Each structure stands twice: as structure tokens, then as C-alpha cells.
Amino acid sequence: MLSCLLCFQLSSIAQAPAIIPNPVEMKAGKTTDNFTIANHSTQVFISDSSLRPSAEFFINFIKKHYLLDLTLTTVVDANRKNVINLIREDPSQESLVKALITKQNPTQVVGLAKSALIIEKNTSKNPEKYMLDVLSQSVAIRSASPAGVFYGIQTLIQLLPPSAKPVPLQAKAVSITDYPRFAYRGMHLDVSRHFFDVNFVKKYIDYLAMHKLNYFHWHLTDDHGWRIEIKKHPRLTTVGAWRDGSIIGLYPGKGNDKIRHGGYYTQTEVKEVIKYAADRYITIIPEIEMPGHSMAVLAAYPELSTTPKLSKKVAETWGIFNKFNNVLLPSEQTFNFLEEVLTEVMALFPSPYIHIGGDECSKIWWKQSAFSQQLIKEKGLKDENGLQSYFIHRIEKFVNSKGKTIIGWDEILDGGLAPNAIVMSWRGEKGGIAAAKQKHKVIMTPENFMYFNHSQFLKDDSLTAARFLPLADVYNYEPVPAVLTPAEARYIWGAQGNLWTEYITNPAKVEYMLFPRLDALSEVLWSPKSKRNFPAFQERLKQQLRRYDFMGIRYSRRYVL
Numbered sequence: 001m002l003s004c005l006l007c008f009q010l011s012s013i014a015q016a017p018a019i020i021p022n023p024v025e026m027k028a029g030k031t032t033d034n035f036t037i038a039n040h041s042t043q044v045f046i047s048d049s050s051l052r053p054s055a056e057f058f059i060n061f062i063k064k065h066y067l068l069d070l071t072l073t074t075v076v077d078a079n080r081k082n083v084i085n086l087i088r089e090d091p092s093q094e095s096l097v098k099a100l101i102t103k104q105n106p107t108q109v110v111g112l113a114k115s116a117l118i119i120e121k122n123t124s125k126n127p128e129k130y131m132l133d134v135l136s137q138s139v140a141i142r143s144a145s146p147a148g149v150f151y152g153i154q155t156l157i158q159l160l161p162p163s164a165k166p167v168p169l170q171a172k173a174v175s176i177t178d179y180p181r182f183a184y185r186g187m188h189l190d191v192s193r194h195f196f197d198v199n200f201v202k203k204y205i206d207y208l209a210m211h212k213l214n215y216f217h218w219h220l221t222d223d224h225g226w227r228i229e230i231k232k233h234p235r236l237t238t239v240g241a242w243r244d245g246s247i248i249g250l251y252p253g254k255g256n257d258k259i260r261h262g263g264y265y266t267q268t269e270v271k272e273v274i275k276y277a278a279d280r281y282i283t284i285i286p287e288i289e290m291p292g293h294s295m296a297v298l299a300a301y302p303e304l305s306t307t308p309k310l311s312k313k314v315a316e317t318w319g320i321f322n323k324f325n326n327v328l329l330p331s332e333q334t335f336n337f338l339e340e341v342l343t344e345v346m347a348l349f350p351s352p353y354i355h356i357g358g359d360e361c362s363k364i365w366w367k368q369s370a371f372s373q374q375l376i377k378e379k380g381l382k383d384e385n386g387l388q389s390y391f392i393h394r395i396e397k398f399v400n401s402k403g404k405t406i407i408g409w410d411e412i413l414d415g416g417l418a419p420n421a422i423v424m425s426w427r428g429e430k431g432g433i434a435a436a437k438q439k440h441k442v443i444m445t446p447e448n449f450m451y452f453n454h455s456q457f458l459k460d461d462s463l464t465a466a467r468f469l470p471l472a473d474v475y476n477y478e479p480v481p482a483v484l485t486p487a488e489a490r491y492i493w494g495a496q497g498n499l500w501t502e503y504i505t506n507p508a509k510v511e512y513m514l515f516p517r518l519d520a521l522s523e524v525l526w527s528p529k530s531k532r533n534f535p536a537f538q539e540r541l542k543q544q545l546r547r548y549d550f551m552g553i554r555y556s557r558r559y560v561l
């Protein structure tokens, strides 16, 4: 009898749910207090209209994956049962929250719901913070910001079973307080080396949202294709968006496939993607590469190169640095052209940040260019690095004049950093450390830890960039270098994973390379450093991989062990 009672008690106490990224604080409730989501009966209440995108996201998710219809309501009703309350929290709403939660869960107010009654007095410290309480009669997600409520929704989704079978559909009883460690949580996608259509880009944005990332770095231009419509310069897409072939196999390759490859996003499509991301609290940072990586530009407009008389093609081979001229001439004509391009880009993207590239600019083309050498003399610059710095300073001034800030790869440190630039440190952490010491914001994205185009295994079944980046190395990456003082460390804004697509030709391969390393990245960026533990993460990952199976997301299956 006694043992049976114990049995019952044990079975009613749930294991902590597997949530990725791991929340800051979580208390699991009893399984008997799980919340049931019922067709045509469960309602989603929003306390103000700013929460509508979050509510609609959740309702659409439940419809798509569990085939249940939920309804949205804006009417306050403390007597309502079976409701998911999304609440934009401020102290003036304290009585509303109390009324909703105590009335909706009268038997639970001294238990799990207790934390739900503590209203945040000072919510300004971390606006992305949210509280999630799942009780038997209602769910409450509260945050000072719509983004916080959205993150609460992402967590709630992970409290549901990764299968459509269980009836009734239940969310596990839990009480969570959660907020991110870093303000910049980014992921990049190169759409130049291979083009991915709008539908897939939206899917990719959903993946970032699911992992509570908040910046999507859209690598829109490079040697191998220009991917955004610019109305004033149509040849960028009629010519620059297409190449006549790609090398076969690992660089330097075994021949050329001679298959025409390309595509671009119209400005209408770009706006659609920006709105889609904004509804998921993701800012899109467009990257327009300069002064190097510009072969697609020069194929369209050879007069902007140091060798204007030589005709040029959109690049068909990878790693072209010194072999083909892909560098912009620092002429007034080029600066006018770039200002016109950036004007259209800045009008489209609400992002306060514009990425201007700046990486891998081969200086040999400026060395051989009489105009460039004359400019170095005229401006009193030290050398070609000085010229690169002059180039970036001019562009920064223009971007700043429109109220926006530039981000550049760490080569923008060469010859002197532009005054307000943010540095993306990719050649290790050296550039990031130097920039932080100069009091510039830094995004860490060192190649050895954050380049997801590298293989996940020593021997991969498919063609990947030649280096090796296993899941554990991503998971254990620490974005704040130990050499920085606490004051300097504050300039580490966050980190970002990069996905370069030379060897990633289709959406399935993007997913294969991304998952589950994106899960590891999300814990680096979101979860408290003190809670990071690779074996415990691997345990939680099992449930996440089942969820990917359920949602039709592809991942590297060697992790299903």
C-alpha cells in the first residue's frame, strides 16, 4: 500500500522538460497539473494588440502540427477556463494578472502559481525576459516586451509532445523565468554562392526564431552572385545574379559543371521577408560586400574596377582572392554607385545596422592601379591598408548620415577602424579583442567555432568545407575572451554562426549542416554560462531531435545515438 502510494506520487511528479536553449530558472510541476489544449475550446488571450503576431504564430503552429483550432480573444474575463494568457506586463496591469491567474486556477495559487503573482517592478533591465507558468486551467506568458512574450511561446511549444498522436494534447506543468545572456544572437546565411528562394529563407528564419535568435545576417552579395534588386542599377541582377557554371568538387575542383546558376530577390520579396522576420522579433542585417568580393558587381559594371577595359564574369570557382580581379576602384564613380545602392538598401531594411563586408580585399589590384596609387599619395595614406581604411571611413560616414551603423568583418581594423563601426571577428578572436579594447562593439564569429560550413564529423558523407567543427566545440565556445577586463568585456555584444554555401547547394543540405549545431549555438548565446553542460545538453537534444522528426526538419542523423 505504502509503496503504491509512493508509486503514484512519483509518477505524478514530472521530470524537468527538455528545453533548448536551457532556461535560466525552471520548476517542473505535477503531471496532474498539465494544461490541455483542446480543439475549438482553448483560447489565446492577448492583453494588447502588440502581442497579436505572437498569438497568431502559436495558433498557426498548433493548426499546422497538431491540426487543432484555437481562437484569439482580446476580452478580459477572469472566469474564463482553458486559456493561454499572453500579457504585456507593466505594473499597472498587476491586478489584471492576479485576477486572471488566481481566478482561473483557484486551487493552485499557493503552489506553482505563486511565482506568477510576483509582478516585475523593474522590467527595463532585460526587456527580453519572460515568465511562463503552465497551470491546469491556464497558461500565463508575461514580459515587458512583445519579443519576450514570443520567446515564452517558443518555450511553450517545447512543452508539447513531439508527436501529433497524444490525445489530449497537453503542455507540461512548469514555472519558468528566463532571459538571454547576450543581446546579439545571430545566424548568417550566404545566398550568393548558392541561391535559396524566399520560401526557404522564411523557413530558415523560423529556425532562428525557434532558437530565440534575434539577428539574421543575410549575405546578399559576393563574387558568385548579386542577390538583391537595385532599381537604379538593374545590371546588378540581370548580369550579376547569374553565373555560367560552378566548379565540381572541393576547391580547386575537378572541372566545371557548366550549369547556369542564379536568382535574386525583388524588392517586394525583400519587404515580405523583412516583415516575416519582424513578426518573429528578428532583425535582418543585409550585407553588401565591398571593396573586395565584388566580381558580380564588376561583371555588370566593369568600369568600377581597376582594370575597366577587361571584361569580367561572375565567379565560377571558389577562393578567388588574387587570381581574378574582384576589387572596386576607389573612384568617385564607385562611391556614387555604392551610395545609390546603399540608399535603396537602407530604405528597404529597417535594421539600424548595415554590414559592409570589408573582408579579404586583395590589395594587389590597388598596388597595380595608377589611380589607386595616386589617391594614396593625394590623401597622405600610408599604403593599401590605409586605402582600405579610407574606403570604409567614407562609406561609414555616408551610412551614419542616414542614421545607421556599419558592421564589418575584422579586416576593417586594418589601417585604422572607422569611428562607429561594429566588428565581426572571424579570423579568430584577435580582431574582436582589439576592437573591444578600442571600445567598439564586437560580434564574435571565429572560424574555428562558428563556421557551420565546416564538417560536423572527421569523415562526412557529403562534400563540405575541409575543416572539422563538431557539436561539442560549438557548445563549449565562450564568446567573452578571458583576456578582456570586465569593462572591455561589455563590448562583446554577442556571437553568430555563419553558413557559407560553396558546398551547400540545396535546402536539405543547409538543414543538415545547421542542425543540431544551431541548438548548441542557442545555448552559448542565451543560457547562463554557469548552466552550460555538454552531457546534459546532449540528453535534452534527444527530445529536440524527435521534435525535428515531427516537424520535418532535417539534421545530421549521426546524432541519433
Ligand code: ACM
Pocket: 359, 360, 409, 426
Ligand atoms: C569570411 O569568412 N571571409 C568573412
